[in-house]
Amino acid sequence: QFNDKLPLFIFAWGLDPLKAVNKTSYNQAIQTLNHHREDIIYNNASVVIWVSPIVYADLSEMAPDFMDWHTFVDFSFSDEIPYLIKQEQHYRQLLTDPDLPLILRQDFDNQLRSVRQRLKQIRIRKNASQYEYDVFIHYAVEDYSFASNLAYHLRLRALSVYFDWDYPEDGVNPQQYDEAIENSKKMISVWSPSYFDQPSVLEIAVRFVNTNHEIRTMNRPYIPILFRQCTPSPLFNQIPIIDFTNEDDFYIQLYNVIRALDIDTPFLDMDTSFMEYQAEGIDLYATNHSNQFINDIGKIFASLGFFVKRNVTFQDEHIDLLIEQKSIVMSVQFVVKCFTSFVDVAEFDQIVSLKKQSMYQYIVVSLKRVCSKMCFPFLKNKTLNV
Structure with missing residues (x-):
């Protein structure tokens, strides 16, 4: 049907509802997909197939070498991590109330510690590497609201984030910044006029860039995020940035951040409403x-x-x-x-x-x-x- 002209990639979804509606058509679709896969692969077209574990099992049964299709990425979904993160945010919010009775404050503080301990266990189990954190987010205090929102969305996607809320009472001192950089795989800087106007803030990024020899490689250990229009230091020339200046693009740029981090996550939180609009009418x-x-x-x-x-x-x-x-x-x-x-x-x-x-x-x-x-x-x- 492509008339000898294959596209750059093929995105296929809908096998799950097809199985429920018409088993014969479903089997034919899987057989056709398996039959033509070599033609697609050898013509350098990328194939993205969105399937459930049930359909994946059927494909594996029909084609035992299914895992050899170039790169197979498993997007599995977990309910525990987003639940724990929302619980953590809830208890942190409750503890900001200055009129909270002491007995409730102690109870909420214990609950918060318990939630954080469980998140740490998951993080340590996930990170079988030299790093305790996937990313350290560095920002000027004036940009806390944006930076905390970014950290929240990254943690919802099972990324371990080193952020100031790990030290809610004492704040972060320079020694803790050094620990954050040492224990984090990558660093994100939230660029704004405030970021470059404060020497003590800028010093952290300058030190990281000067001491990291892979700063301009495809590995991208340093990821600048442009939050507000500003004039960066010449030191940061030729370092790719991710532009968040348009608020309407937040979720699109969030995916760019996740891709730049290049870290396997146990689940991906996607809005699939665009796949369901026809079925819902x-x-x-x-x-x-x-x-x-x-x-x-x-x-x-x-x-x-x-x-x-x-x-x-x-x-x-x-x-x-x-x-x-x-x-x-x-x-x-x-x-x-x-x-x-x-x-x-x-x-x-x-x-x-x-x-x-x-x-x-x-x-x-x-x-x-x-x-x-x-x-x-x-x-x-x-x-x-x-």
């Missing part, structure tokens, strides 16, 4: 250029290893979604045009016109069909990816 994508749809497509590309940016302007053109594939040798950027309705000839001609004037490659994603003019003749000429 709810139109989450009410407009042709729905922000919800664009965000969902952005999440998919981010989970596939692309850097994702929203609301970019280039040569007076507004770009809803810009993705970038980086390597040591080069980087390639794509404009992703997202449509929730049929893409007609007029829209196609407009996209081709933009493509001729642009430095970017274009990818068109539609929930429904695209006009015949957009199909294979143009794909062969690499005018557009559809």
Whole structure:
């Protein structure tokens, strides 16, 4: 069906509901997937298959060498970690009440210690390495609200985060910062004007960059996050940053942070509402250029290893979604045009016109069909990816 032209990747989901509805079609789908997998792999196309443990078992039974398909990533889901983190946040909030009776304060403090001890046990069990923490988050006190929110979301995804709330009473002294850096696999700096205006804050990042020889490698031990527009020190030139200046892009950039950390987590907390809207009969994508749809497509590309940016302007053109594939040798950027309705000839001609004037490659994603003019003749000429 691809007419000898394979896409960059294939994203397949829906095998689970198909098994419940039509067992024959389900078996045929698995057989077809297994039959054509070598053709796909040898043509350098990446295949992403979203399956439950039950479907995975069926695939493994049919193809015992299933685990040999290049890279298999297991996204397992855990209820305990997010529950414990929410409990920790709850008790910390209760303990901030200055009028809390002493007996309740002692009880809540004991509960908080118990929750933290359990989280530490999970963290130690998960981290069979030289590091106790996955990441240390460093920031100016003025940016505490953003930094604590970032730490909370990373911990929800089972990443062990060294953050100031580990020392809620005494604060963090310079010696504890040294311990944080020594015991953390990577470091995140929250960049803002306040961060660079305070020498005592900036000193920690400068020392880390100067003493780490892999700072500009693909390993990325140092990950700067741009929270507010500022002018960084020249020392940080050519270090890739992740842009959080647009609040609407928080979750897309969060996936970029998780990818940059490059750490296996026991579960991934994804919003799958975009997969369920048809079954529920709810139109989450009410407009042709729905922000919800664009965000969902952005999440998919981010989970596939692309850097994702929203609301970019280039040569007076507004770009809803810009993705970038980086390597040591080069980087390639794509404009992703997202449509929730049929893409007609007029829209196609407009996209081709933009493509001729642009430095970017274009990818068109539609929930429904695209006009015949957009199909294979143009794909062969690499005018557009559809």
